[in-house]
Amino acid sequence: MANTSILKVLFFDVFGTVVEWRHCVANSLREAAECALRDPRKTLSSALRARATAITFDPTQAFVSVDEHHFHSIQKLLHEQNLKGLFTEDELWELVLTWHRLEPWPDSVNGLELLNRRFRTCTLSNGNVSLLKDLQRHGSLPFTDIVSAQHFGAYKPSPQVYTGAAKRFGLDPRNCAMVAAHLYDLKAAKALGFVTIYVERNEESLTPQEIAQAKEQYVDEWVDGATDGLIEVARRLGIF
Numbered sequence: 001m002a003n004t005s006i007l008k009v010l011f012f013d014v015f016g017t018v019v020e021w022r023h024c025v026a027n028s029l030r031e032a033a034e035c036a037l038r039d040p041r042k043t044l045s046s047a048l049r050a051r052a053t054a055i056t057f058d059p060t061q062a063f064v065s066v067d068e069h070h071f072h073s074i075q076k077l078l079h080e081q082n083l084k085g086l087f088t089e090d091e092l093w094e095l096v097l098t099w100h101r102l103e104p105w106p107d108s109v110n111g112l113e114l115l116n117r118r119f120r121t122c123t124l125s126n127g128n129v130s131l132l133k134d135l136q137r138h139g140s141l142p143f144t145d146i147v148s149a150q151h152f153g154a155y156k157p158s159p160q161v162y163t164g165a166a167k168r169f170g171l172d173p174r175n176c177a178m179v180a181a182h183l184y185d186l187k188a189a190k191a192l193g194f195v196t197i198y199v200e201r202n203e204e205s206l207t208p209q210e211i212a213q214a215k216e217q218y219v220d221e222w223v224d225g226a227t228d229g230l231i232e233v234a235r236r237l238g239i240f
Helices: 022-038 046-054 067-080 089-100 108-115 129-139 159-168 183-191 208-217 229-236
Strands: 009-012 120-125 145-148 176-180 195-199 221-223
Touching: 009 159, 067 089, 089 129, 108 229, 120 129, 120 159, 129 145, 159 176, 159 183, 176 183, 183 195, 183 208, 195 229, 208 221, 221 229
Parallel strands: 009 120, 009 176, 120 145, 176 195, 195 221
Antiparallel strands: none
């Protein structure tokens, strides 16, 4: 692993890395559909009721994970499933709030608490600030700081997000680590001098060749899915 003795701040991707979102969103959509079907105030055709009753929301569905796009993402999904009219516009906006109530992975809270003993821990997500604060509050996530791509007027993997985050703390990128479950995130951060830590969360389907290339070229530490995630990150960084 790269020299971690000079690390000061650990930046974390949030969606998929710290909180589980695919099953949370799919379950919320499923529950909302069941509620809509029971609502006596709704006038739904028998064909729409049949489609809604039979639908299963796939947790691997690639929703977009930034607030202003969630509404249109759900609309697109419902259109693809021929379920237009199942929800009112207000109900769709309520579903958008699902992204503000995502559950942490089982190791996230304890892992962050351990890492806070030595480092500042900070979000670095494409999610907007209010969304990240809601997730922190809902999941009791003990981040020491909240930073969003919103602060820099760009989205990851734009270099200005990573360099802006380091400058926000008055640090050289070598004093920063990026922790993520997405290789594109780590590849971009590594190119700018960050230490990179990959945490497997079943976010990506990778070939053995892709894994080997990432480990060789831009991932400093690989925490596989058989470990306890962020707790293992703390272990690798010498917290205990």
